[in-house]
Amino acid sequence: MSATDDLGTQSTTASAGIEDLTEAGASPELLASRLSRREKLVGPIVGLACLVVVGILLTSGSYLSTIFEDILIFSIAAMGIDFLGGYGGLISLGQAGFLGAGAYGFAISEQHGFGPWAAVGISLAVVLGLSLVTGIVAVRVSGITFVIVTLAVGQIFWGLCYQWTSLTGGDNGITVFSLPSIGPWSLSSTMPLWITTLIVFIVVLGLFLLMVRSPFGLSLKGMRNNEPRLRALGYRTGQQRYIGWTIATFAAGVAGVLYVISNHLVSPANLTFSQDGFLVLMVVLGGLGTIWGPVLGALVVVMFQQEISTYVSRWETLMGVVFIAVVIFTPGGIAGILRKAQSAAHRLLTRGEGRGPALAAAGVGAVPAAGLGPHAHRDEGPTASGATPAVVVPADEGATATDADATNAGRSSQ
Amino acid sequence: MSAAETSSGAGTVTELTGGPPPLDGRAAAMELEHLTCRFGLLTAVGDVSLVVPEGSRFGIIGPNGAGKTTLFNLLSGELRPTEGTVKLFGQDISRLSPPQRVRLGMGRTFQVVRVFSQLSVRENLTLALTGLARSKFQLLRPWRMYRDRQARAEELAKSFGLGDRLELLAGELSHGELRELEVLLALAGEPKVLLLDEPAAGLSPAERVDIQDLLKRLPPELTIVMIEHDMQVLRGVVDWVAVLDHGELVTQGPTLDVQRHPRVRELYLGSAAAHGGAAAQGSAAAQGAAGTDGGGQP
Numbered sequence: 001m002s003a004t005d006d007l008g009t010q011s012t013t014a015s016a017g018i019e020d021l022t023e024a025g026a027s028p029e030l031l032a033s034r035l036s037r038r039e040k041l042v043g044p045i046v047g048l049a050c051l052v053v054v055g056i057l058l059t060s061g062s063y064l065s066t067i068f069e070d071i072l073i074f075s076i077a078a079m080g081i082d083f084l085g086g087y088g089g090l091i092s093l094g095q096a097g098f099l100g101a102g103a104y105g106f107a108i109s110e111q112h113g114f115g116p117w118a119a120v121g122i123s124l125a126v127v128l129g130l131s132l133v134t135g136i137v138a139v140r141v142s143g144i145t146f147v148i149v150t151l152a153v154g155q156i157f158w159g160l161c162y163q164w165t166s167l168t169g170g171d172n173g174i175t176v177f178s179l180p181s182i183g184p185w186s187l188s189s190t191m192p193l194w195i196t197t198l199i200v201f202i203v204v205l206g207l208f209l210l211m212v213r214s215p216f217g218l219s220l221k222g223m224r225n226n227e228p229r230l231r232a233l234g235y236r237t238g239q240q241r242y243i244g245w246t247i248a249t250f251a252a253g254v255a256g257v258l259y260v261i262s263n264h265l266v267s268p269a270n271l272t273f274s275q276d277g278f279l280v281l282m283v284v285l286g287g288l289g290t291i292w293g294p295v296l297g298a299l300v301v302v303m304f305q306q307e308i309s310t311y312v313s314r315w316e317t318l319m320g321v322v323f324i325a326v327v328i329f330t331p332g333g334i335a336g337i338l339r340k341a342q343s344a345a346h347r348l349l350t351r352g353e354g355r356g357p358a359l360a361a362a363g364v365g366a367v368p369a370a371g372l373g374p375h376a377h378r379d380e381g382p383t384a385s386g387a388t389p390a391v392v393v394p395a396d397e398g399a400t401a402t403d404a405d406a407t408n409a410g411r412s413s414q
Numbered sequence: 415m416s417a418a419e420t421s422s423g424a425g426t427v428t429e430l431t432g433g434p435p436p437l438d439g440r441a442a443a444m445e446l447e448h449l450t451c452r453f454g455l456l457t458a459v460g461d462v463s464l465v466v467p468e469g470s471r472f473g474i475i476g477p478n479g480a481g482k483t484t485l486f487n488l489l490s491g492e493l494r495p496t497e498g499t500v501k502l503f504g505q506d507i508s509r510l511s512p513p514q515r516v517r518l519g520m521g522r523t524f525q526v527v528r529v530f531s532q533l534s535v536r537e538n539l540t541l542a543l544t545g546l547a548r549s550k551f552q553l554l555r556p557w558r559m560y561r562d563r564q565a566r567a568e569e570l571a572k573s574f575g576l577g578d579r580l581e582l583l584a585g586e587l588s589h590g591e592l593r594e595l596e597v598l599l600a601l602a603g604e605p606k607v608l609l610l611d612e613p614a615a616g617l618s619p620a621e622r623v624d625i626q627d628l629l630k631r632l633p634p635e636l637t638i639v640m641i642e643h644d645m646q647v648l649r650g651v652v653d654w655v656a657v658l659d660h661g662e663l664v665t666q667g668p669t670l671d672v673q674r675h676p677r678v679r680e681l682y683l684g685s686a687a688a689h690g691g692a693a694a695q696g697s698a699a700a701q702g703a704a705g706t707d708g709g710g711q712p
Contacts (some may be wrong), residue, residue: 213556215544222530222541229528232490234516234545234603241552 024124047292048202065194068238069262071302072201073255078282078294079208080251084244085280086289087212089224090146093276094134094154098249100271101157102127102256107174107266108167112178116180120257130157131246139241151276158271174268176260187261197258204251211247219358220244278305281319282287285326296334432665434465435472435654436603441503443468443637444489449498451484451661457482460661461498466607468503472639473652473669477681481661482641483525486611489639490522500605509529517546521605525594525612525641535696538584538595539567542602549683570598574628590621594628601632608632610640614647622647645673645682657681 043048077099080310086092105123112124134153141149161168179187211217223237228236260266278301286297309315332338434686444466451459459481463558466472476482487493489500491512499508503645530538543563558564571577579587584595593613600608615624616623629651642648648655649669656666657678664677
């Protein structure tokens with residue numbers, strides 16, 4: 001409920017803010033777009049820069065570089081969930097299954113005598129095939145049914161990996177020995193592996209950022225917001241879902257291939273329900289509907305799993321508490337916190353410039369509001385509503401239910 | 415239905431016959447033949463036959479619960495008829511989905527405003543303009559880069575007074591502006607037939623005038639079918655009116671004649687049926703029969 005109010009208040013401030021700016025003599029649209037563009041780029045750039053710097057610093061120590069590879073790899077899978085969930089309103093709980101399919105695809109191909117590169121190709125083809133087939137079922141439903149269907153798909157994959165021992169090695173999983181290489185650039189050594197992972201991550205991140213701004217991405221948002229209206233405009237929403245599903249699950253497959261190359265091992269443990277839960281957790285924690293938010297979410301979750309768990313044995317409980325706190329206090333996730341911090345900084349800066357009391361006063365309301373302006377709002381809309389059930393402006397009960405349900409499911413999974 | 419029997423054929427209708435509107439050489443944009451929709455035992459729309467000539471402004475009135483919106487949902491494909499057919503320019507579209515009908519040139523608005531409230535007005539219009547384009551599947555080019563489409567969105571918004579609202583979230587618009595945006599969304603796909611479901615519902619008198627003006631300015635070749643509860647809004651916008659009650663066609667005719675029709679006056683001014691809702695169901699059969707008589711014997 002509070003998120004509804006929150007959203008409402010912000011909306012009014014935004015419009016009020018724009019008017020204030022007009023009075024101050026600036027073109028509101030120009031200012032808003034300039035601010036929002038800057039704001040939009042700051043997050044990804046700072047985040048990426050941090051990752052690159054830290055990564056390069058850490059490549060000497062192979063343990064920490066493994067952690068950062070995991071962060072990037074799970075980010076790729078989590079961004080897929082965010083693409084379909086944060087924009088299209090369809091939270092998938094079967095993503096780990098596709099990550100596993102990618103990993104097993106590579107490992108099994110290798111076992112059957114294919115070279116590492118062929119194994120990568122086969123694995124991705126298998127994932128694509130599985131996405132296309134399962135998509136036929138998954139896109140026929142929405143809301144909580146979609147969550148359950150995707151969960152079922154994921155569990156089927158898990159069951160197959162666990163019980164089809166002749167193919168998958170059962171509980172023991174499969175260890176891979178030979179990894180792809182180009183000449184001296186072999187993924188079995190730390191540095192090339194790290195850089196390759198980073199490059200794949202950046203490419204996937206870039207693609208997702210592009211896709212959510214494309215006409216297709218816009219139609220996903222429209223579907224999430226008001227599906228009947230979208231249908232009345234000539235969109236076949238089933239098709240939109242199918243494409244979105246294929247993209248999201250394919251991203252998980254890519255993550256899976258990277259995972260098995262980085263960890264040399266895949267086992268049914270990678271496909272369990274709790275893995276699905278962790279992935280959704282990354283998305284909600286980082287900020288639903290932001291694409292780069294899940295990267296931050298993955299950072300936090302992997303840090304909990306790998307680092308904090310060595311000091312606190314009940315790290316999962318601790319993570320649960322953190323998760324609940326984030327969801328209650330900042331429905332926008334970590335991305336939401338960063339946005340707020342940024343607008344607060346803006347506010348301070350504007351005030352510091354001391355351009356007369358009138359403008360400073362306008363600045364308090366105007367700058368953050370305009371910065372958050374129409375653009376940021378749109379990003380925040382899904383975020384806020386995704387994180388707290390029973391949110392959202394009237395007129396589309398369907399989408400609200402979807403998110404509320406999906407989030408509940410996401411929560412209960414952690 | 416009696417409407418068909420007493421088809422007058424004459425160009426000028428001074429006395430209400432209940433027959434279909436004269437085509438005067440125009441094609442029939444929509445034809446409804448014995449359209450029926452039942453929900454269990456309830457007949458929401460019963461055996462309605464109508465002909466909507468191309469380029470006409472066709473009003474559908476009736477009290478609450480008369481089946482107007484159900485009829486609309488049958489036309490736009492949200493519901494499938496139990497019996498009967500819907501034709502769009504001669505083609506049977508009864509079994510097509512809403513997006514397929516949109517593709518054939520149909521646009522609609524909803525009684526309860528349906529816009530993308532979490533998206534900006536610009537994004538709303540962009541979605542509407544992209545709906546029939548192949549580029550809706552474009553993944554790697556930002557939608558803002560489609561300059562022509564953006565120019566068209568701005569032009570549409572300006573033409574209906576939303577020019578300075580483009581960057582606002584649709585959820586922040588006033589109710590009147592939302593109604594206008596909704597009509598714009600339907601128009602963006604350049605439909606040949608526009609279905610308007612109570613475009614003036616919930617508007618202030620001043621906003622009603624605005625939306626009336628907007629409707630009057632629509633291109634004359636566009637066929638408009640419009641549901642309205644309020645006779646005042648229909649007047650000046652539509653030239654032909656069909657009256658529904660309890661899912662059945664009571665009568666139809668030129669707007670002014672229908673307004674004078676005793677049965678219509680009864681529906682609107684006196685009878686219990688005008689208050690719709692619970693009272694309606696018990697006496698449905700009797701009322702329906704009365705409606706048919708009214709249509710047959712003017």
